[in-house]
Amino acid sequence: TNVDAGTADSFTIVNGAMPIPIPGFDFFPGWSVNSACGAASGSYALYYGLAAGLMTPGCTYLMDLMGMSLPSSGTATTPTISLPADQGYHLTMKLVADVKAGAGVDLFKITVIPSGGASAVVLTKDDITLGPDWQDVAIDLAGYAGQDIAVEFSFDDLGALPPAAGVGILIDDLSLTADCNPD
16 A cells, blocks of 8 residues: 555544544544655654644644644454455554553554454554554464455544643555465
């Protein structure tokens, strides 16, 4: 899935907070494709947070508006992908997870949603290094060979207070590869 065109057209995005209805202003964090918060390659990345702009001097995943924390959550889901049988598969990406550590705050996860099967979480923030640096992530999807799947990226700050500094989640160079001769 390529976001380098600067659009999220290939993703279904659902953000939990409705923007305040002031044309040209969006005070709530959510999933988007933008260039304001960095990219591993090219100009754009899939981003969860509030991009730098008029109301925020830098990128942040939680907005503190007039001393009030604004809870947020959202999902970005790929289109359905058919995985032929008898092959192995790996989902790879570059990832920044600059969010709060610990239980009960900042739930980030990647879920595989098979057509006609039970969804499974394949990665959480506990599986990666948290911080502002890009890291390589690889997820084995061999168990989904022969199925149609979608991949969902989700974030929920779980209403945690106080607001925290941090860029949020950035995903770039997302790729699904097949191993033609798996073991």
